[in-house]
Amino acid sequence: MTMYKAPLRDIRFVTEELLDYPSHYQQFDQGKEATPDIINAILEEGARFCEEVLAPLNRAGDEEGCRLEGHDVKTPEGFRNAYQQYIDNGWSAMSQPEEMGGQGLPESLGIMVNEMMAEANWAWNMYPGLSHGATATLTRHGTEQQKKTYLQPLISGQWTGTMCLTESHCGSDLGLLKTKAIPKEDGSYRLEGSKIFISSGEHDLSDNIIHIVLARLPDAPAGTKGISLFLVPKFLVDQQGQTGERNKVYCGSLEKKMGIHGNATCVLNFEEATGFLIGPANKGLSCMFTFMNFARLGTGLQGLAHSEIAWQNAWRYTRERKQGRLLSELDQPDAKTRLLTEHADVRRMLLTIKVFTEGNRALYYYICKQADLFLYASDEAVRQHAEQLMEFLTPICKAFMTETALESATLGIQCFGGHGYIREYGMEQNLRDARIATIYEGTTYIQSLDLLGRKVLLTQGELLRKFTKIIHKFCKQHENNESIKTYIDKLSALNKLWGDLSLAIGMKALEDREETGAAAYDYMMLSGYICLAWVWADMARVASEKLAENSADATFYTQKKEAAQFYYARILPRVEMHKHAIESGIASLSLSVD
């Protein structure tokens, strides 16, 4: 019963009308080919693939799940065929350099297609999804020989990648990991240990799987400073790039989980598996951050995806289903039964999902613009500025977009009433699939500490100021714009509050560093709400301009203005609540243990 429709109109609104991607793409070589015609063709074709191939497999994948047969994992019926189409159509290599067999299109354009894949079938999307991180890690830290051997098939999608960090006794705390890597005479390593929760760790979609693994050398120091990074292929590869012998890395079992059943979450046993060092010894964690930052942005995208699914399904359902009369007509015996959308509280729920979905989308494509600039800009200062903005926004993207996705997904169920709880309508699967997103690739608390501790306090507020300066400039620029004046006043005050609060936390943290931990979650949420206040003010601005121009799609723009109004009236007051929590500090978090 769930039916996926790619949100092309909103993706175009955000990229073309709000963020002016057409001009953006003209700033660097890789963007030159991304003309409006090409973009259109790619989005339409991507939408077709997602709507017709991936989406129909989503529920079946959930019901069927993955099966372990011996050491082999069978993915759900149809997944393999869809993956073959994905490779054949060149989706995998779209944003990769032409010399690597890619199409040389901008990263951000690939992400637009990726958004649709994430929405259509997140469990499936995780198989190719992790390959991008593996590719980036090898591109940045691999030896020339490693790049020559592994990059091209990873880019084409012929092989896939994984990210092996967690062990049963260590998740967030990687310093505890125990997997060993013992040097062999030929320069390779013998890996011994067991990893858990490895997404796409074993499957039947690709010819080979390239595991990127954290492990310890025999003489490594304890803690995070003794971790190295290794490449462990499922099948060993010879000098000519031919796969040969099966390496001794095996799937021991599949986790039974709440959702994402179509993706194989594996226990991977390294039984004297052969591995190859990536980057310098004992610097594995910092190399892995290349992968992790990719994965974190990818998980933010997952948040956006589940919000979109909640939005489009709840919107469609509530516009069709009649239930109940208007409160103002209860005393009229002949009053009509009304559409669900005519009831105030249903609109409250719909608007909540809408402001998260479309607000997070706008913020996401703002980050993608920075990704393009970081990758392609010729000016080093531009690249560095973009990188800093990405560093600052990545934890917000990962944590805020997934936390709000949980709210969207649960409201999506509520909009359907009892039918939301039934499998048939897909809304319960959406929540089950979404629920992992605030946990993996670094929990919300880990992201919050990254944001407040590392990105804000450790830089003495420098990264924050880079971003608040952008908001400040926006406020200045539009302070006399009548259509958004009330928003600008609030946004401007919040932008200042953000800096003031950060300073206040910093001062308290000098006395007691646990104050950072006590403030982190609420600081992250507050930051996210301010980011969305910015993009919603800007979206309201564009929508007002379009309406003033008598553009087509008047309802679309009116809805944008309505959503902005709702956001400022009913969601933004949450900032105050998080401010109170932050100010109450560590003193309010006592809990005695007997």
Add this chain to the structure above:
Amino acid sequence: MTMYKAPLRDIRFVTEELLDYPSHYQQFDQGKEATPDIINAILEEGARFCEEVLAPLNRAGDEEGCRLEGHDVKTPEGFRNAYQQYIDNGWSAMSQPEEMGGQGLPESLGIMVNEMMAEANWAWNMYPGLSHGATATLTRHGTEQQKKTYLQPLISGQWTGTMCLTESHCGSDLGLLKTKAIPKEDGSYRLEGSKIFISSGEHDLSDNIIHIVLARLPDAPAGTKGISLFLVPKFLVDQQGQTGERNKVYCGSLEKKMGIHGNATCVLNFEEATGFLIGPANKGLSCMFTFMNFARLGTGLQGLAHSEIAWQNAWRYTRERKQGRLLSELDQPDAKTRLLTEHADVRRMLLTIKVFTEGNRALYYYICKQADLFLYASDEAVRQHAEQLMEFLTPICKAFMTETALESATLGIQCFGGHGYIREYGMEQNLRDARIATIYEGTTYIQSLDLLGRKVLLTQGELLRKFTKIIHKFCKQHENNESIKTYIDKLSALNKLWGDLSLAIGMKALEDREETGAAAYDYMMLSGYICLAWVWADMARVASEKLAENSADATFYTQKKEAAQFYYARILPRVEMHKHAIESGIASLSLSVD
């Protein structure tokens, strides 16, 4: 891996130390036998049954689910045996009058045992759970013959009951229902139609199932004023109370749902089934409210149950698992790995679950005291006052306790990290089982409209004032109590705010009745937070007294004080957010439909 431990210490704290049940029970005949010794014995025995019999079936019930074979439903392995023990041990009849085969103990004592059953295995608990509502409905509205025939076996648990309202096209809007009841010559009726989402609608636990069904007589007016209530037994019963012929009400299919898999959610087809009118023709909805109010309080209990499960599991897990170092020791290479409870944000999550669990429990047993008074008090004024408090608090209990249960359950998962997403630990089942609670027995919006529209505005604030007067008296009484003075100041201000806001909404609603709908959800949540502020202030008061007396269990009381402090510092600021939302009114809820 989930292990259930009945929260006897906290139930005793709330009932004995906070709400002084021992004195309460001495006020009426049915309470006289509920001496401390008897209560203790019952709670201990109930805890044993829940921990040893029901809890071990909880996960198995989820995995196995129910099966439809022909027209018969097979419940999960072990459910039938547990139900037999439940009857044999007399749990079903505990709070029923002795002349009906019950034990004549107070309603509230039965609920204490029921809380534990709800926590140990909610899906199982729904089978006997609905019988109580059927019993109450028949007691109040049934004919003498109906009572004689059906009550005793329902009370003993030999038979079970159901509540058949929803049809595929009507859930919240019962005025749309179509099931027909055609009079037969013998005074009975022929029921034709189909009901969906019927919990415990068909199963193999009891000898007979008594369906309480809403349907329309042939000449009935349209809408809710043309609905009548019928009793439709699965097996027809003769004058001697012997079950005979199979009635033509059949389970057509079982719903596949997100959770509560152990409970059979049925499509019930009435294929010229024989039914008997309960209460006056066309007054069925008002008779059904007897059942619905029971079911709503029961669903509030479900909310409490899922919070408790989140709490006790997250508390046990985080006290045992070591992960990460203290922020203040990050630069010390030899710093110890710490328990999860030592990390500030883990405590934030634990305390959030704790204040909802224990706060809701205190409020729940306050309501149960009113239930006792309503049922047993000899003074009519006392009975009426208790009834009015129950009327006012029932929608808050149903909506607020289930909404906060969703937050508890999702945080329960988060406290476990990746392990929370895995079936083994039971936390994901807890969220899946909890998710229905804000939907069935009247959605959160329906409850919110009941609270704000019917209970507050329609009574011109009378019911609200009855309750705020109690809070006001509490504040006056303890205004000089140093241990809770800061709480009293806040509570007193909020109590006033509650009245003021209600009046303001009432004034706006005079202009536009949709303002009630626009305010309802936020008003309900705000009301819940104020109720919990009251009980937390009171719990902090008791805890302070106990600590001053050097009572045993110092840690227990210290934790209570810590939780109260957390509640006022970090949860109560949500009131302000809901106030903003309420004040923004219907104007902020526009969403154009094209």
